[in-house]
Structures are given as C-alpha cells and as structure tokens.
Amino acid sequence: MNSLPFRRPLSAAETVYDYAYRLEKIGYDEMLIRKEILRHDSPIDLDSYRIFNSSSDARIRYVTMIHQLTPTKPHKGLVKKLAASISISDKEAEDAVCRYEEVGAMPFIPWRLSKTEQ
Structure with a gap:
C-alpha cells in the first residue's frame, strides 16, 4: 500500500x-x-464524519470497486457486501448502492485490483 x-x-x-x-x-x-x-x-x-455517508464520493467509489470485482453480484448482494465490509447498516448500504446506480461508476485508485484487472 x-x-x-x-x-x-x-x-x-x-x-x-x-x-x-x-x-x-x-x-x-x-x-x-x-x-x-x-x-x-x-x-x-x-x-x-460527513465524508462517510451514502452519497459521498468515497463511498460511491468503494461501491464501484466492489461492483467491478464482482460484476455479476445482484443488487441485494452488493448491498450486503457493502454493509459487511465497512460495517454500516443495510439501510445505509441500500442508499449507497441506489446512489451508485443513479450516478454510475466513479474512478477510484485500484489498490485492490490485481495487476491484470488494472
């Protein structure tokens, strides 16, 4: 890192x-x-911190990364993965995933992707 x-x-x-x-x-x-x-x-x-809310760029970037790592994961699976990985409620995760679906993918620093996925 x-x-x-x-x-x-x-x-x-x-x-x-x-x-x-x-x-x-x-x-x-x-x-x-x-x-x-x-x-x-x-x-x-x-x-x-305000930075960590369902519409923040940082959270949308994280949803983008999760979706790129698991593109076949359904909406509900994406919500569960987000909630579990950053310890937020299912409601907060649902709001973030809906916001992601509304605004689309955001560029992020690919710290989790393998060399072949970058």
Whole structure:
C-alpha cells in the first residue's frame, strides 16, 4: 500500500477530518480512507464524519470497486457486501448502492485490483 499515489501522511496542522477530506478529493475510496485514518493513533469515531455517508464520493467509489470485482453480484448482494465490509447498516448500504446506480461508476485508485484487472 506504500505505492499509492498522492500519499502524504497526516500533518501536525491537519485534523483527521481534513486528512479524510483530502484523501477523498484525490480519489481514495471509503475503505482506503478508513484504513489510512486508522494508521494514526488518535481514537476517532469514523462514522461521525460527513465524508462517510451514502452519497459521498468515497463511498460511491468503494461501491464501484466492489461492483467491478464482482460484476455479476445482484443488487441485494452488493448491498450486503457493502454493509459487511465497512460495517454500516443495510439501510445505509441500500442508499449507497441506489446512489451508485443513479450516478454510475466513479474512478477510484485500484489498490485492490490485481495487476491484470488494472
């Protein structure tokens, strides 16, 4: 994961929210933002950040990645996978998948895809 583009650690002058927002703006998906934030020792409630909601770019990018990894997964399967992988409610996952279906795929940093899928 050290080869991710634009990776710059949380600076002393930056809040965790600012860091998450910066990562979202450069194309990180929600799972990757969560992992990057958790690398820092500050105890935080990730779900309290606006960045993690059903219509955020970061969440839509993550749904895009899940859908690309499992393109035959039906709507309900996509909802269950999203809910389980980032520990959100089925309702939040349903909202995100519906939003994804509405706006379409968003580009993301392919940190999970194999070399042949990139």
